[in-house]
Amino acid sequence: MSCASVLSIRDLQISLANQSPSNSALVSDVSLEVMRGKATGLIGASGSGKSLTCLAVMDLLPKNLHCSKGEVELIRGTVGDKTPLCCIRGKRAAMIMQNPVSCFDPVFTVGYHLKETLRAHKLDVAKNINRIRSTLAELGFQQPDEILAAYPFQLSGGMLQRIMVSLALLLEVELLIADEPTTDLDVIVQSRILGLIDRLKKEKNMGVLLVTHDLSVIARLADNVLVMHKGRVIESAPVAKLFAHPREEYTKALLSAHFSLYGQDLSGEVHS
């Protein structure tokens, strides 16, 4: 059971919708697997196609792009099939997006966002109100009710990022797609959130697709790592192996840049 796959991508190619795939591919030949209870890390330079890969999983690519090749199998159903995606999105696979400030509707309160999402997935808001409060408290919000009544533009990026995490927790998703989930957080909250994701991964058997620039986040959470470069996966290995013996030049450069910044050996940090 624990090694069943929640997400498997095979030979994914994303290209501009109105041009031939061969010369407009932004992402090509990406294959990856996320297992229940495991985290797959995705690292790579800015613009290497990490976010596009995440969006393709949810079938949320922008209109001018499309999946020109390959397939995405999400929780035993292929994306693009007749499977009603709105039953999977949010309920079974949640996403934490980049730039949280722009992701909320400014004319509705944070509480409205949470409640409408619960309602969309047939969860009774009145019955769950205490769970909402306790989840927010768990994420470090001392006054949950104030947060619920606030409008998105009154909160910081880090706070909104935690609201996104709270939705994933509330809906008890099977797959969490986290696109740079900790960029806007201070280290204390960051470590708390990572601890929480780690716990869910183990206790609730949740699979995680973790996109980040931060190698220490990878070291803490991920089981497998894929390195993306210019739209392709150039290296993929278990995390300990990747840190100890990077194969590709680009990966080596990435690692040594990190070491020169933080001056520590990451392989010591990798969990067993």
Added chain:
Amino acid sequence: MLHFIFRRLLLLIPILFTVSVLVFLILRLGPNDPALSYLRLSQIPPTDEALATAREFLGLNKPLLVQYLDWAGRALRLDFGLSYVTHRPVLAEILYYLPATLELAGVSLLLTLLVSIPLGMWSALNKDCWPDHMTRAFAFFGVSMPNFWMGFLLVTVFSVWLHWLPPMGRGGISHLIMPAVSLALMSISINIRLIRASMLENLHTRSVLYARARGLRERTVIGVHVFKNSLIPVITAIGMHVGELLGGAVVVESIFSWPGVGRFAVSSIYNRDYPVMQCFLLLMVVIFVLCNLLVDICYAAIDPRIRLAGEGNR
């Protein structure tokens, strides 16, 4: 919220003061002599003697400032003087005609909203398909068509040829249709373009992307989030449309012999009936400003960014 409304009401005072000065000056600084108009309308031969008496009687030989203060002081007590033509109180005269105009403008505004919002949304949701092409062609046609020409066409087709609708006068719904349509056409067309543009913009924001990622149904994403955000520019535009409709009413009322205040104002302009013109202009400005106040209140009600701006962020 109450604080916000109160602040806006306070702002009315300087606005009305400025407008009253402008209305007074523009009419007084024109090339015509009110005393001469007064004599002509009273059918008294304009001898020098009669002119002097009329000036004395109308207070025209006092300094301009004193004249303004006199007029404004009485206007504050809602006394706008007597019409040169009918010699009856101006305000009572105007208030007699006002309901017909408000009815016409109100129905046109309602028509504008009821037609333009669904059409604009339909157009945006079917971008570059036939509904979009059709709506855009319609909007283009509507913007280019002057309301008096539209009025003539409607009368020709529906009254002269088909005998379906009465060509003039005020009565039941059937009398209202053609004036309201010719009056609203311009606002409808402008609004369609506006709603289409703001819908298209709001359809591609990241908050819509995240709303879909949260698993909201397409109906909710568009009907709640895109819709409410797209309404914000429309509300601003409504304030402008009120001015457009009131101004357009002057023309449309003349075409359809609609017994409104616009037609009355036009005849008072021909007659240079100064007290009527002053009162009419001031009244229109008050209506316009009050409608815009209402618009601002709606605006604040729908957009928390505006509402909370005055109270400071927490």
